[in-house]
Amino acid sequence: MSPETTILVALLLPVLAAVSCLLLGGGLGRPNLRDIATPLIGACTFATVWRLAGDVLAGGRPELVLFEVLPGVELAFQVEPLGLLYGLVASGLWIVTSIYAVGYMRGHHEQNQTRFFTFFALSIFAALGIAFASNLFTLFLFYEALTLLTFPLVTHHGTDEARRAGRVYLGILLFTSISFLLFAILFTWRLTGTIEFTPGGILGAETSSGMVTVLLLLYAFGAGKAALMPFHRWLPNAMVAPTPVSALLHAVAVVKAGVFAILKVVVYVFGLDLLGGSNASLSLMTIASFTMLMAAVIAIRQDNLKARLAYSTISQLAYIVLGAAMATATGVLAGGMQIAMHAAGKITLFFCAGAILVATHKKKVSELDGLGRTMPWTFAAFFLASLSIIGIPPLGGSWAKWYLMVGALETGFAWQAAFLGVLMVSSLLAVFYLMPVVVRGFFATSPTAGPSGSAGGDRKPIAEAPFLCVAPLVLTALLSLALFFVAGDLASLLSF
Amino acid sequence: MIEKILVLEVVLPLLAAPVCVLVRHPRFCRLFSLGVIAACFAIAVALLVEVRGGGVISYQLGGWPPPLGIEYRVSTINAYLLALVTAMALVVFSFDSRGGPPRVPEQRRHLYYAVFLLCISGLLGIAITGDAFNIFVFLEISSLSSYILVSLGGHRRAVMSAFYYLVMGTIGGVFFMLGVGLLYQATGTLNLRDIAARLEPSLDDRGTVLALALLVVGISIKLAVFPLHHWLPNAYSFAPPKVSAFLAATATKVSFYLLAMVLFTIFGAPFVFEELRLQAVLLPLSILAMFLASGAAIFQTDLRRLLAYSSVAQIGYMTLGLSTANATGLAGGLVHLFNHAVMKGGLFLVVACLLYRVGSVHIDALAGIGRRMPLTSAALVIGGLSLIGVPGTVGFVSKWYLVSGVLERGWTAAAVLILLSSLLALVYVGKVVEVLYFRKPAETQPVDHVREAPLGMLAPAWVLAVAAVFFGLTTDWTYGVAREAAELLLAGGI
Numbered sequence: 001m002s003p004e005t006t007i008l009v010a011l012l013l014p015v016l017a018a019v020s021c022l023l024l025g026g027g028l029g030r031p032n033l034r035d036i037a038t039p040l041i042g043a044c045t046f047a048t049v050w051r052l053a054g055d056v057l058a059g060g061r062p063e064l065v066l067f068e069v070l071p072g073v074e075l076a077f078q079v080e081p082l083g084l085l086y087g088l089v090a091s092g093l094w095i096v097t098s099i100y101a102v103g104y105m106r107g108h109h110e111q112n113q114t115r116f117f118t119f120f121a122l123s124i125f126a127a128l129g130i131a132f133a134s135n136l137f138t139l140f141l142f143y144e145a146l147t148l149l150t151f152p153l154v155t156h157h158g159t160d161e162a163r164r165a166g167r168v169y170l171g172i173l174l175f176t177s178i179s180f181l182l183f184a185i186l187f188t189w190r191l192t193g194t195i196e197f198t199p200g201g202i203l204g205a206e207t208s209s210g211m212v213t214v215l216l217l218l219y220a221f222g223a224g225k226a227a228l229m230p231f232h233r234w235l236p237n238a239m240v241a242p243t244p245v246s247a248l249l250h251a252v253a254v255v256k257a258g259v260f261a262i263l264k265v266v267v268y269v270f271g272l273d274l275l276g277g278s279n280a281s282l283s284l285m286t287i288a289s290f291t292m293l294m295a296a297v298i299a300i301r302q303d304n305l306k307a308r309l310a311y312s313t314i315s316q317l318a319y320i321v322l323g324a325a326m327a328t329a330t331g332v333l334a335g336g337m338q339i340a341m342h343a344a345g346k347i348t349l350f351f352c353a354g355a356i357l358v359a360t361h362k363k364k365v366s367e368l369d370g371l372g373r374t375m376p377w378t379f380a381a382f383f384l385a386s387l388s389i390i391g392i393p394p395l396g397g398s399w400a401k402w403y404l405m406v407g408a409l410e411t412g413f414a415w416q417a418a419f420l421g422v423l424m425v426s427s428l429l430a431v432f433y434l435m436p437v438v439v440r441g442f443f444a445t446s447p448t449a450g451p452s453g454s455a456g457g458d459r460k461p462i463a464e465a466p467f468l469c470v471a472p473l474v475l476t477a478l479l480s481l482a483l484f485f486v487a488g489d490l491a492s493l494l495s496f
Numbered sequence: 497m498i499e500k501i502l503v504l505e506v507v508l509p510l511l512a513a514p515v516c517v518l519v520r521h522p523r524f525c526r527l528f529s530l531g532v533i534a535a536c537f538a539i540a541v542a543l544l545v546e547v548r549g550g551g552v553i554s555y556q557l558g559g560w561p562p563p564l565g566i567e568y569r570v571s572t573i574n575a576y577l578l579a580l581v582t583a584m585a586l587v588v589f590s591f592d593s594r595g596g597p598p599r600v601p602e603q604r605r606h607l608y609y610a611v612f613l614l615c616i617s618g619l620l621g622i623a624i625t626g627d628a629f630n631i632f633v634f635l636e637i638s639s640l641s642s643y644i645l646v647s648l649g650g651h652r653r654a655v656m657s658a659f660y661y662l663v664m665g666t667i668g669g670v671f672f673m674l675g676v677g678l679l680y681q682a683t684g685t686l687n688l689r690d691i692a693a694r695l696e697p698s699l700d701d702r703g704t705v706l707a708l709a710l711l712v713v714g715i716s717i718k719l720a721v722f723p724l725h726h727w728l729p730n731a732y733s734f735a736p737p738k739v740s741a742f743l744a745a746t747a748t749k750v751s752f753y754l755l756a757m758v759l760f761t762i763f764g765a766p767f768v769f770e771e772l773r774l775q776a777v778l779l780p781l782s783i784l785a786m787f788l789a790s791g792a793a794i795f796q797t798d799l800r801r802l803l804a805y806s807s808v809a810q811i812g813y814m815t816l817g818l819s820t821a822n823a824t825g826l827a828g829g830l831v832h833l834f835n836h837a838v839m840k841g842g843l844f845l846v847v848a849c850l851l852y853r854v855g856s857v858h859i860d861a862l863a864g865i866g867r868r869m870p871l872t873s874a875a876l877v878i879g880g881l882s883l884i885g886v887p888g889t890v891g892f893v894s895k896w897y898l899v900s901g902v903l904e905r906g907w908t909a910a911a912v913l914i915l916l917s918s919l920l921a922l923v924y925v926g927k928v929v930e931v932l933y934f935r936k937p938a939e940t941q942p943v944d945h946v947r948e949a950p951l952g953m954l955a956p957a958w959v960l961a962v963a964a965v966f967f968g969l970t971t972d973w974t975y976g977v978a979r980e981a982a983e984l985l986l987a988g989g990i
Contacts, residue, residue, distance in 0.1 A: 070896060070971050071979075141887040148886065155934065163934045167926070174922055178885070179915050186896070186911070190903045 003055055003062030007077050010048040010087070011128055014094075017041040017121035025114030035102045038117055042095040045124070049087045056084045057493060063134065073195065075141070078134035080197075081493050082267070085336055086260045087131035089343045090253045094124050096472040100351055101244035103468025107358040110242055116156060120245070122149045127253040130260065136185045136195035136269070139261060140177070143225070146257055147173045153245045154238050165237040172234040173224050181222025181261075184215055188269060197264060201271020212270065213280035219265045220284055225258025226321055227314045229291040235314055239306040243354030246306060251313055251346035256339050259320040263335050266324045267496065275327035277412050284325035285411075289422040292318035296429035303364045305353045308433055309346065315426060316342045316389065319404060322419070326407045329496045334403035336494040337487065341388060341396040344480040348385035349434075351473035352378050355465035365437055370446025372438070374463045377470050379441040381477035386434035388480040391427050396483030399490075401427065498546050502555045502568055505539050505578060505624060506634075508532050509617035513610040522605035529609045530589050533616065537582035544575040548977065550984075554626075562626070563687035569626035571989065573981035576830070577623035577753050584745035584837050585616050587959055591845055592952025593738050594852065600648055608648065612742075615641035619750045628676045628686045631754065635672065638750070639665045639718070642743055646735040657730035664717055664727040671714025678707035679762070688761060692988065697767040708768070711758045719751035721815055722785030725808045732804035737848030740800065744807055745841035749833045752814050756830070759818070760985040769821040778819035783913050785812025790920035794927065799850070799857035802924055803843055806883060809917070810836045816914070817898050823982050825901020828894055831971075831978035835882075835890035838967065842960030843879040846872055849949035849957060859931055861941055866933035868946040871954055873932050875961040880925035882964045885918045889968040893975060 001009065017038050024034035055062050056079055065076040079087070101120070105113050126149055129142030147170065155166035189195050191211075192202045203212070220228060227235045238250045266275060275281045292315050299311035316338070323335030355378045356362055360371065372379035384395065391401035401423065408419040464470050483490075512532040516525040547553060547570055555568040570578070589612075600608050618638025622631055643665065647658035680686060682703055683694040697704045713724075720728040732740045759768045768774045789808035796802035810832070817829020849872045850857050854865060866873040882889035895918065902911045937943045948954070967974050 067970065068972075069969055070893065070975060075969065137887070144886050145888065148881070158934060163930065167930075170922070170926065174884070175919055178918055178922075179912070182895075183899075183912065183915055186899045186903060190900065 001051070003052065003060070003079075004064045006048055006051050007062060007064040007079060007132060010045060010052070010091070011077070011125065011132070013041055013045040013048060014121045014125035014128065017045075018118045018125070021114055021117040021121060025117065031113065034114065034117060038098040038121065039095050041121075042091065042098050042124075045128075046088070046091040046095055049084070049091050049128075052079050053084060053088070055079070056081060064132075069137065072193075073137045074135065075138055076134045077129075077132035077138065078197070079132055082260065082263055082332075082336055083131040083133070085340060085490070085493065086256060087128055089256065089340050090124060090127040090131065093248055093252055093343060093347055093476070096476055097244050097248040097347070100247070100354070100469055100472035101242075103466040104244055104354050104358055105242065107466045107469060108242070110156070112156065115152065116242070119149055119152045120248075123153065123249055123253060127257060130257045134197055136188065136197070139264070140181065140185060143181070143223075143257060143261065144174075144177060146254060147177070147225075150245070150249055150254055153249065154241045156242055156245070157240065162240045165240040168237040169234045172231055176222050176224030176231050179222075180218045181224075184218035184222055187215060187218070197268035199268065201267075201269055201274055203270055203274055205274060207274070209279055212274065212278060213283055216266075216270065216275070216280040216284055219269075220262055220287070220321065220325075223258040223261040225254055226262055227255060227258065227291075227317055228287060228321060229294055229314075232291070232295065232314045236307050236310045239304075239310050243306070243350060243357060246310075247347045247350035247354065250310070251350050252343045255313060255317055256343065259317050259324070259335070260339065262321055263324045263332060266327055267332055270327070272327045272329065272332070272496070278327075281325050281327045281411075282413060285322055285419060288318045288322040288325055289419060291315070292322065292426045293422060293429070296426055296433065299433040300429065302433075303366055305356070305363060305365050305368075305437065306350070308365060309349050309353060312349075312389065312430065312433055313346055315430070316346065319400065319423075319426075323404055323407060326411050328407055328410055330403055330407035330410055332496050333491060333494045334400055334407050337403060337490055338400035340490060341400045341480065341483055344476055344483055345385045345388035345395075345397055348381055348473050348476040348480065349389070351469070351476060352382040352385070355469045355473060358469055359463060359465040365440065368437060368440045369444035370441070372441030373446075374461070375441075375465070376462065377464055377474055379438060381473045382441070383438045384477040385480055386438060389434060390430040394481065394484045396480045396487065399484065399487040498542060499553055499555050501539055502543065502553055502570060502624075503557070505536055505543075506568075506617050506621045508536055509613040509620065513613040513617070516606045516610040516613065520603075520606045522602060522609075525606045525609040529613055530586075532613065533582060533585045533589050536616070536620065537579070537586045540575065540578035540582045543570050544572075544579045544977070547572050547575050548980070550980070563685045563690040566630050567626040567687060568624050569689075570624060572977060572984055573753065573830070574623050576834075576977050576981055577750060578620060580749060580834050580837055581616065581619050581623065581746045584841050585742065587956045588738055588742045588745065588841060588845070591738055591741070591848065591956040592950070593736075593848065594950070594952070611641045611644045614638075615645060615742075619746055622750050623753060626688050628679065628688055628691065630686075632669070632673055632676060635718070635754075636669055638747065639669060642739075642747060645739040645743070646731045648739070649734040649736050651734050653730070654734035657727070657734045661727045661731045664724075668714045668717030671710045671717070673714075675707045675711035675714060678703055678710065682707065688757070692762050692764070695762065697763050699771055705772070708758075708763055708772070712755065712774075715751055715755045715758065719748055719755060720808055720811055722781050722789060722808060722812060725785070725789070725811070728808060729801050729804040732807065732844075733798060733800035737800075737844060737851050740804075741841050741844035741848065744803070744844055745837040748807070748811060749837055752811075752818075752829075752833055755815075756818060756826070756985055761988060764988050765821050765986055769819075775819040775821065778815055779907075779910065782812040782816035782819060783910065783917075785809055786816070786914070786917040787920065790917055790924065793924045794920065796924075797859045799859065799862070799928060800844075800847055802928070803840065803847065806921065806924065807836075807840055809921075810840070810883075813894065813898055813914070816910070817901060820901040820905050820907075821986070822901055822904050823979065823986055824897055824904055826985060827975065827979040827982035828897030828901050830981055831897060831975045832894035834974050834978070835894045835967065838890055838960050838963045839879045839882040842875060842957055842964060843883075845953070845957035845960060846876045846879065849953045852953060853946050853949055854943070859928070860938065862928070862931050863935035863941070864932075864937035864943050865946060868943050869948050872949050872957065875954075875957045876932070877929060878961040878964055880929060882968070883925055884921045887968075888965060890964050890974070892968055893971050897975065
């Protein structure tokens, strides 16, 4: 297959998955076949994206131009390192999630499963479109498509709560993208006459520093999926969705689309040279640091496990924005790495939250006392993933934090040490919002142990969630461990 | 060859109307009209292909050369309008409304088709003729027939709104007539190009300025420019649904062409936009339309009124493109003619489907319909997304060029306002979608008996829904043509 066809196939496979879901689940009424087809096609998608990796690592930039939409504006794709990484993460974790989703949706007796799996596959299509977009128009097209395609997933339950959450979700995401992102794109088009992603950037050195700051902030807030404060409220709201959605979309594909867009814009629209050491860079770093700390503090106070994880995601996303805002090679490397590391870690945490819900119907952290003993696999995976999010070796997350700290020191700002401090405090806060879950699970005594209180004698039997739920979360937990050892390959992929 | 058949564009529907009256067989009339419209569409497309790239086709009625005789003259912009009107007429006419407008008994159905054909020929005539008085004649033909069409809606208030429309439309017509009279007095000719060549507009010449004022106000009433739009919401919401779809997709578009032609061809951009500075009025009114009419749409409880107010807002986008007076912005306004026709025509056809099956398009009656009529509702969602301007739909293309044109003028604030105003569309579209898919039907209004609309209705609505996406991704025949037309207008030609 030529690289062009490979890109096209990678994009179309999720669409095929959606169609086969509709046919097998809806028309033919074969839900079992439907649930086998999705992971299989997912595996094919991942393999197809993987085929592109060799090319990209060798320095190639496979391209696919579909057609010209407006004069000078094409619907076109180009695979470069950042996009490849994001595409690999999204399609790879899609396989695991689609297996997990089968266990979850059946174990939790959810309605409308065919619609669910169809839109899920279409969301992956949009995510891959974002990953491979070669210009701002294509990026924007798929960015908006992702918002709209995930809307039926967020409002899956159709309750009043889901409807309200859906309103906030669409409201914030479309508001930011239309009023900030689209405006920024049009302004870039006006200034430069092009919206192609170009190595080294398209904004010339003559752009005034005030203009650069305004544009950068428009892009950063416009990519509302990055959940920078104060436009973060949609993410906790999106947690009303079934857990597989929270896991893959609202910890990986959707939120990463936002930060990925910021990274792309920094590297290929502004260019590291234009931004590095500028006021624009400093102001975005400040906003990212604020978001990082605030979200972490709020996370500590959440009792609902998924809400806590959502605020943790907001905080962790800010790491990536911080990396992008540094506008140095190390910063971008750290940001890219955090995309992968956080994805593996956070998806595990959400899988665990879902598994706990399926097995025990418990949603709150305060209800988890003693559960670790009945659900050892789940809680062990939660523990590993937490370590990765916090950034403790030997787990993948530690590398992202490491490079971020190096990057913070490399920036020429007078108060570089302050950013270093922010990163450290933030890791500390992560300990506070993640570890209580593990501690309660393993060490607190279960309130249902009985009034007799003799906890030592009666060991409760293992009562894990269905196998299809537990296997994926163990797998992704091991993945975040494995990522620690392949970080070198990632670093060489992302060297700019 | 093509010059010979050019005149058929107007003559065919004009002659088909009396044929319908004579034959009186409703089924024949329907199929016959459809055939005539299809022929007109074919001619329009042939014309557009012929003149694309700067060609001009001229036809002298009765062999009398202009400026004495009446000249039909087709350049890119005329052909664009002709194709737009005939395409929309074709789609709307192929919509099988199962029994026609409620007020018309079977034995008088042929009159309905005759009036419809007259309206079409009037609109085509305006777009094709190069003679100012001829324009007035066609304007009245199309207006009078559309008053009749509106009055055929089932509700009692249809007659009242048609009457109100008639009063407003006639005032507009008179203004236009007076303006043409003043121009004739100043130049002694009625041929548009001749007027343009002889007229030397200046601010000191009160007669010319007055003529411009009369023409602009007259056309603005017909175009429903804010705040002269009051006839429109009632007319669109009480007319038969098919008529609303047709008028929303075509009538205002032709008026817009007329306005652009008066400003750019007759008076010329330098006089209108540099000496007179018309944009000082047009731009604020456009922005007010975008916000106030969209705001009004949010509070409507009847889907037709909601769409009608949204039309007023969309007209604001078009006039905003006009007031930039640069190629990008004007092309954005012109391309929005087509884009808005596609989306609003499609949405009104969806309304017709809903009316047929549910019996009402009050927002409360639509609760839970999303599951009962999935295809109709999906078409509504696509049209709605297009109104918001989501990329991949026609609405986005318009917005892209309108904002670009405005930025080119350096009106950054206006650019921001355009984008913000599309969020109002998000609110009113979101409101409808939420009701369709999430609200439980009321106990008193069970929807279990509601079925999907029949294919004859669904197909035309979906043709427009698909077009809304197709032309959102391929713009050579929409934006490409609009751009050509805009450059032609700015150069003072038609």
